Amino acid sequence: MSDKSTPAVIGCLLDVSGSMRKALKVGRPGENAIERLRAVLNAALQLARAEHERNPQALMFVGVFGLNQKARCPPGVDLCRLIDALLKIRESDRTGHELLIELANENNLDHITTYIQTNSQTTMLASYINTCNVAQKVLTNSLTPSRVQSRLAVGGLRGGVDGASIGHRYGNKVVDSIVDNNADNSEALRLARKIWDDWWQPFVKLEACPVAKVVDLLQRLQKYPKTSDNKGSKEEGTDFLVDMLCRYMYGRTPMRDALNQSLAAFRKHSIDQQRILVLISDGKSTDGDPKEMNDDLQQEKVTIATVYLTDDQGVARRRLYDEAPEAPEEWNKGQHTLFGIATKVAVPTHPIPVLASVGWRVPSSGECALFIMVRSAAVLDEFCSLLLSARFGSADALLDIMRRVQLDEYINDGYMKTQNNPSDQGQSETCYAHAIAAVVHMALHRIIGREKGHPSIKVIRTRILKKFPPGPDGQCTEKVLEKAMEWYPPLQFQPVYEDGARQAVLCRRPVLATFHLSESGWDAFSEHFENPDTKSSVLMNDHMRPHRSLPTNGGHAVVLTSCDPHSLTFLNSWGKRWGNRGSFSVENHEVLELDDPPLKRFDVRFYDIFWIAEDLTTAEQHKYMAEVDKALQARVVQYPSIFELETLCPLCGRSARIADFTGSIRQAVCPHCKQAFEPQPGHLVQALYARRGLGDVA
Numbered sequence: 152m153s154d155k156s157t158p159a160v161i162g163c164l165l166d167v168s169g170s171m172r173k174a175l176k177v178g179r180p181g182e183n184a185i186e187r188l189r190a191v192l193n194a195a196l197q198l199a200r201a202e203h204e205r206n207p208q209a210l211m212f213v214g215v216f217g218l219n220q221k222a223r224c225p226p227g228v229d230l231c232r233l234i235d236a237l238l239k240i241r242e243s244d245r246t247g248h249e250l251l252i253e254l255a256n257e258n259n260l261d262h263i264t265t266y267i268q269t270n271s272q273t274t275m276l277a278s279y280i281n282t283c284n285v286a287q288k289v290l291t292n293s294l295t296p297s298r299v300q301s302r303l304a305v306g307g308l309r310g311g312v313d314g315a316s317i318g319h320r321y322g323n324k325v326v327d328s329i330v331d332n333n334a335d336n337s338e339a340l341r342l343a344r345k346i347w348d349d350w351w352q353p354f355v356k357l358e359a360c361p362v363a364k365v366v367d368l369l370q371r372l373q374k375y376p377k378t379s380d381n382k383g384s385k386e387e388g389t390d391f392l393v394d395m396l397c398r399y400m401y402g403r404t405p406m407r408d409a410l411n412q413s414l415a416a417f418r419k420h421s422i423d424q425q426r427i428l429v430l431i432s433d434g435k436s437t438d439g440d441p442k443e444m445n446d447d448l449q450q451e452k453v454t455i456a457t458v459y460l461t462d463d464q465g466v467a468r469r470r471l472y473d474e475a476p477e478a479p480e481e482w483n484k485g486q487h488t489l490f491g492i493a494t495k496v497a498v499p500t501h502p503i504p505v506l507a508s509v510g511w512r513v514p515s516s517g518e519c520a521l522f523i524m525v526r527s528a529a530v531l532d533e534f535c536s537l538l539l540s541a542r543f544g545s546a547d548a549l550l551d552i553m554r555r556v557q558l559d560e561y562i563n564d565g566y567m568k569t570q571n572n573p574s575d576q577g578q579s580e581t582c583y584a585h586a587i588a589a590v591v592h593m594a595l596h597r598i599i600g601r602e603k604g605h606p607s608i609k610v611i612r613t614r615i616l617k618k619f620p621p622g623p624d625g626q627c628t629e630k631v632l633e634k635a636m637e638w639y640p641p642l643q644f645q646p647v648y649e650d651g652a653r654q655a656v657l658c659r660r661p662v663l664a665t666f667h668l669s670e671s672g673w674d675a676f677s678e679h680f681e682n683p684d685t686k687s688s689v690l691m692n693d694h695m696r697p698h699r700s701l702p703t704n705g706g707h708a709v710v711l712t713s714c715d716p717h718s719l720t721f722l723n724s725w726g727k728r729w730g731n732r733g734s735f736s737v738e739n740h741e742v743l744e745l746d747d748p749p750l751k752r753f754d755v756r757f758y759d760i761f762w763i764a765e766d767l768t769t770a771e772q773h774k775y776m777a778e779v780d781k782a783l784q785a786r787v788v789q790y791p792s793i794f795e796l797e798t799l800c801p802l803c804g805r806s807a808r809i810a811d812f813t814g815s816i817r818q819a820v821c822p823h824c825k826q827a828f829e830p831q832p833g834h835l836v837q838a839l840y841a842r843r844g845l846g847d848v849a
Contacts, residue, residue, distance in 0.1 A: 158208040159425040160359050162413050162453075163195045165230070166432035166460075167396075168217025168404035174433050174460040188397050189373065190531065191431060194458075195230075196369040197535035198429055203362045210359035210424075212416050213369070216409035219402040223347050226405040227412060228354040234368045236353070237392060357416040406436035406488075410444040417451050426453040429535070430492065433460055434485025442491045454496075456521035457489040458531065466524040471503065473514035473716055486524065493522035497715065498657050515653035516716040527804070580621040581612075583628055585724035586663055586708035588612035591635050593661035593710075594642050594760045598767065600774025606639075614638065628665050628708055632758060641766035644758045649740045652757035653714045661760045662711040664721060666743035667753035672698035673705070680730040687731040689718045691738045699746050703753055711757065802826045 167188070195213050202209045216227030372392055410430075417426050428448070434457075448455060459466075475490055476482055482490070496503065498517050513519060525531045588611035595605050618634060619626045632644050644663070647655065652662045668676055675698055680686045710722040712734065720736045727733045737743060745753040764772075800807065803824035811822040820827050 158210060159202065159206055159427065160417055160420050161198065161202050161209055161211040161362065162357070162359070162416060162426075162428040163198055163211070163213045164409050164413060164428065164430045164432070165191050165195060165213065165215045166217050166404060166406070166409075166430075167191075167215050167400040168435075168437075169401040170404060170433050170435045171217065171460065172401060173462045188393055188400070191460075192369060192393070193373060194431060194531050194535045196366065196373060199362055199365045199369060201535070203366050207363060209362040210420065211362040211365045212357045212359045212413075213365060214357045214409060214412060215396070216406065217402050217404050218399050221402065222399065223344065224399050224402065225351050225355045226402070227409050228351065229357050231360060231365055231368050232358065233354045234372050234392065237395075238368070238371060357412045359416055359420065403437040404432070404435050405438040406430075406432065406434075406441040407438045407444060410441055410448070414444065414447055414451060414453075417453055422452055426451065427456070428453050429456045429458065430489070431458040431460060431531075432485075432489065434483075434488040436488060441488060445492060454494045454521070455492055457493045457523075458534065459486055459489045459522070459524045460531070461524060461526050463526060466526055467512070468526075469530060470512040470523070471514060471519040472522055473516045473519045490520055490522045493520040495520050513657070515650045515657065515714075517653065517657065517714040518716045530806075580623070580625050581616060582708045582724055583626050583631055583665075584612045584615040584619070584621075586665075586710055587615060587628070587631050587635055589710050589722065589724075590661040590663045590758075590760045591639055591642065594762060595639060597659075598641075598762065598771060600771055602768055602770055603639075611635070611639075625706065625708075628663070628756070628758075632663070641762045642760060643762060644760050647757050647759045649719075649755075649757065651759060652711055653719075655759040655761070656711055656714055663708065663758040663760065664711050664743075664755055665706055665708045666755045667703045667706040667745045668695075668743070669698050669701035669745060670704040671701060672745065680735050686729075686735075689736045689738055690742055692742050695742050699744065701745075703745055706753070800824060800826075800828070802828055 199211055199213075202211060213230040214227055215230045218224035218226060218228065220226060413428055417428075420426075472490065473495075475487060479487070495518055498513050498519055503513055503519060523534055525534065585608075588608045591611050592606070592608045595601060598605075615631060615635065619631050636642050636644060647662075652664070655662050672695060675695060676690070679688075679690050679694070709724070711719060712722050713720045718736045718738055719740065720734055722734050723730060725733070740755040740757075743755050800821035800823060803821060803826070805821070805823045807822045813820045813822070
């Protein structure tokens with residue numbers, strides 16, 4: 152169900168400090184700082200567009216921090232409010248130059264009009280004067296005929312600011328138009344500093360505004376003419392707005408202050424509203440440890456996603472992390488900082504499956520931090536376009552449409568129902584039949600429109616027991632599996648280790664597991680999961696270690712159903728009253744292992760049960776594609792942005808909207824390079840072209 156009734160509050164913080172000069176590679180050699188800034192601003196635009204598509208009522212703010220404080224800039228500003236103020240002047244009927252001329256004429260100062268040159272700084276000065284009556288009075292009082300002798304121009308704030316000469320062509324040269332060279336230097340500097348400082352003040356605090364306005368402002372900023380205006384002026388420089396921002400960048404990195412400003416912005420709105428903050432930086436804070444803000448942000452229920460920007464070609468591409476490297480030196484301080492700030496989320500919840508659908512590596516632990524490392528603008532755009540495509544923590548059919556072109560509701564009605572209602576094996580030696588019947592049933596339920604139907608667990612179990620009746624030690628699991636695969640095509644199985652089993656479960660494939668315990672181990676196991684006080688808790692490795700180095704007293708077969716960083720959860724076959732409604736959780740696979748010195752070691756064995764899409768019958772393929780079409784059409788109504796999501800062409804490395812790719816699932820064609828490529832299994836392009844072909848493993 153959509154959560155559009157509750158407007159979310161989205162924040163985006165962009166680091167433009169000095170350490171970020173080389174942080175972003177835009178993909179083309181020789182790009183200057185303006186293009187790098189445009190790439191980061193485009194990331195903010197992608198976030199705003201994604202949220203606007205999902206929830207037009209959402210609120211959003213975009214802050215930039217790391218401005219040059221030596222040039223008397225504040226450490227950070229509200230970018231949208233800043234853009235709005237500048238655009239109102241730049242896109243009005245009169246230029247900043249014309250406004251200054253008009254002001255001079257209105258105050259009988261026409262003698263100075265010939266000295267007011269046309270250049271970009273007039274926009275900032277005119278913007279300030281236009282909104283401040285006091286500034287108009289101060290300005291006119293400073294421009295009496297007796298004080299104007301030589302050239303008057305919007306240009307060099309000469310002298311020192313805080314005792315230092317500032318040589319910036321823009322930021323430090325805005326206000327000398329108000330004094331001439333013979334004016335008292337201290338008076339001139341005081342007036343210059345006042346106007347400069349006052350001009351920035353309205354933009355210091357972050358304030359969320361309707362996301363539609365954010366989209367509009369960022370689009371206008373990105374599309375603003377890169378040449379002089381069309382009014383015939385001789386405006387110096389090009390691409391004024393972005394260029395102006397770029398000239399005030401590269402200061403220190405006040406990340407704590409930026410997070411504190413964000414916290415204040417979130418607190419202006421109800422805590423019931425979902426709150427998401429995206430931080431794009433290199434993590435090199437200069438005002439203390441930003442992780443100290445975590446508690447306050449968590450109390451305000453702010454979900455934080457962090458993006459580490461770097462020009463290091465060695466960082467892993469398109470990867471999510473559940474933990475920092477064991478060797479701390481593998482990451483620098485900035486990486487550790489941003490990872491520490493990022494919120495941890497469960498892998499099966501959005502936006503992780505969305506990212507996995509376009510080739511991102513996700514950890515098998517079942518949990519990951521919303522932290523990525525990015526070295527190219529294309530990957531940054533992709534992450535940001537997908538990040539807010541669906542709400543954090545939600546789960547719906549879109550997840551499986553994008554992951555394997557499979558319906559989540561169908562899995563929940565079939566596969567998940569099976570998990571919650573295990574068949575009761577009783578006390579007979581038939582665990583192999585119960586567990587194999589369960590995984591076969593689950594796997595078959597994932598085939599939409601199977602010609603031979605979906606036999607029940609009871610039917611499958613009866614067939615297994617007839618062919619493989621129980622013996623003193625049960626039956627060989629792999630032999631039973633092999634026969635079951637013959638009976639129920641196109642199913643296949645594959646032995647995997649714990650990591651492979653976790654990945655299969657996260658992809659919603661059933662996994663069979665077998666293990667052995669000693670006599671005392673079975674006693675400890677049963678006692679834990681039959682005791683009302685512990686039956687729902689995780690059985691720890693320390694609890695079972697004393698029972699491992701003893702002879703085996705029999706094995707057991709169960710079904711792995713879920714995982715998280717701290718446990719594995721299995722479906723047992725001993726009835727719903729046992730354990731947690733028939734399920735049990737252990738710390739890791741070692742809890743269920745047995746080291747029997749006289750004989751051999753008994754490891755836990757996992758078996759991934761899957762099917763190959765191309766092995767479906769023609770009728771099943773048609774049904775499969777019809778269901779995909781139906782699901783896509785329904786979800787496009789609910790999530791119209793699905794076709795606006797972007798993915799990366801593996802050939803040219805450029806990103807484009809999914810809707811712009813042509814071809815088929817076998818050979819998708821990039822709209823940029825026009826070359827065809829075969830999407831990897833699980834790739835989003837497969838979902839959109841599944842009606843014309845099928846992928847590999849499902």
